[in-house]
Amino acid sequence: MMHEQLLQPTQAPTAVKIIEAALPLFMKRGYTAVSITDVIKAAEITKPTLYYYFSDKEELFVQVGLHLMLMMGSQLQEAAQGDSTAERLTSLARVLLAERNADMRLMRHEMFEHVGPANRDLLVRAFYAHLFGPIEAVMAEGLAQGVLARYPAGILTAMFLGMSDSFHEFGQQARLAQWSIATVGHFANPMLGAETMVDLFLHGVRGG
Amino acid sequence: MMHEQLLQPTQAPTAVKIIEAALPLFMKRGYTAVSITDVIKAAEITKPTLYYYFSDKEELFVQVGLHLMLMMGSQLQEAAQGDSTAERLTSLARVLLAERNADMRLMRHEMFEHVGPANRDLLVRAFYAHLFGPIEAVMAEGLAQGVLARYPAGILTAMFLGMSDSFHEFGQQARLAQWSIATVGHFANPMLGAETMVDLFLHGVRGG
DNA sequence: TGAAATTTACCGAACGGTAAGAAAGATTGT
DNA sequence: ACAATCTTTCTTACCGTTCGGTAAATTTCA
Numbered sequence: 001m002m003h004e005q006l007l008q009p010t011q012a013p014t015a016v017k018i019i020e021a022a023l024p025l026f027m028k029r030g031y032t033a034v035s036i037t038d039v040i041k042a043a044e045i046t047k048p049t050l051y052y053y054f055s056d057k058e059e060l061f062v063q064v065g066l067h068l069m070l071m072m073g074s075q076l077q078e079a080a081q082g083d084s085t086a087e088r089l090t091s092l093a094r095v096l097l098a099e100r101n102a103d104m105r106l107m108r109h110e111m112f113e114h115v116g117p118a119n120r121d122l123l124v125r126a127f128y129a130h131l132f133g134p135i136e137a138v139m140a141e142g143l144a145q146g147v148l149a150r151y152p153a154g155i156l157t158a159m160f161l162g163m164s165d166s167f168h169e170f171g172q173q174a175r176l177a178q179w180s181i182a183t184v185g186h187f188a189n190p191m192l193g194a195e196t197m198v199d200l201f202l203h204g205v206r207g208g
Numbered sequence: 209m210m211h212e213q214l215l216q217p218t219q220a221p222t223a224v225k226i227i228e229a230a231l232p233l234f235m236k237r238g239y240t241a242v243s244i245t246d247v248i249k250a251a252e253i254t255k256p257t258l259y260y261y262f263s264d265k266e267e268l269f270v271q272v273g274l275h276l277m278l279m280m281g282s283q284l285q286e287a288a289q290g291d292s293t294a295e296r297l298t299s300l301a302r303v304l305l306a307e308r309n310a311d312m313r314l315m316r317h318e319m320f321e322h323v324g325p326a327n328r329d330l331l332v333r334a335f336y337a338h339l340f341g342p343i344e345a346v347m348a349e350g351l352a353q354g355v356l357a358r359y360p361a362g363i364l365t366a367m368f369l370g371m372s373d374s375f376h377e378f379g380q381q382a383r384l385a386q387w388s389i390a391t392v393g394h395f396a397n398p399m400l401g402a403e404t405m406v407d408l409f410l411h412g413v414r415g416g
Numbered sequence: 417t418g419a420a421a422t423t424t425a426c427c428g429a430a431c432g433g434t435a436a437g438a439a440a441g442a443t444t445g446t
Numbered sequence: 447a448c449a450a451t452c453t454t455t456c457t458t459a460c461c462g463t464t465c466g467g468t469a470a471a472t473t474t475c476a
Binding site: 028029030031032033103105106108109113114142143145146147148149150151155156158159161162163165166167169170192196200201202203204205206207208 | 356369370410
Binding site: 417421424425426427429430435437441443445446 | 448
């Protein structure tokens, strides 16, 4: 599509290689902890080659962020095609909880902390366009159909994203079972999957 | 109390000054982005003074982390004294959403990313002892009373912590209102307060 | 032969960390 | 009471390393 072509101009293969090598590094360790040297080693290039394609570290990070959001955005768009609202939410949750998409929270923090105003604005727009937007659209339709209720779509979306962050974080910590007083043996990964998350999101946890 | 004395040995005033100066820096910017020079400037001391009290940057960070957890832990213990489970949860949420306690998520990440195994273990123990534990105890009692249901206390606690992280993150972003398609004008800070969080936690968001 | 892509070799600045000793207050001998 | 001593606390000046970034030359390919 012409419009997407404009948003994501054709990138040189080497530039893509660099971005894809830098992505997991930035996602795992954050902006400052990843050095340019780390990136060029991972991408198997030399430093001036990196600076041939990116003006400085910040621009590299911005491009990595945009790349990530476009990737996740297309996955979310696809996941939003389900039949019922519940199905769509479960598919969305599966995308958000996928290994490759984890740690978005850290990326969001680094974007606000280490990126200048102009580029930050670019990233914020991309975040709402590709990540927040599709989810919010599902929420809005759920509200219109009466399947969801009580809060505006934006709040529901923020909630949903936050839940996926925590599900991922605690789901990966086997340590938790070790220290949790009441859940030893029950706290396995499967219980923190997409279905549980949507169930919790829809029905809450009150008894009676 | 004698026991607490053991857990938190008397610290030299200068050491406390350094820790309290470093705390907001680490919480806002993370481990790597904060330099020793930043800390000594904030604490108004010189570098060798810092290294007189802390063997290296990692030990400083660990002490800062323990300090934070003890602070939040005592606040959480107090908040857990409410009459009903709902009241207790609201008080806990208020503590977690308080300005001073925000960004725990980033601290948790940095603990796992930049701290060696031994110290990491220390921090993980402190996390479960002072933060996770008190909340989980409230959840366990809620389950016993039938006010909560359907999931073990550990999962409920992870959920609750994750919700507070996202409420804080999105609550602080006025930008969100700007880009949210359906909630312009509705997405003010008050709506992302402790009461809303507990309501959402207990009752979910399904319609009908 | 000329533009695009990539390299070797290097730069100043900032990083975490330290050696050596000056202040400062408490402790001691007389 | 008073100076000498000792221990705790804190400073000036510096170290080797790594950081982000670049000048200039070379390879690659059309």
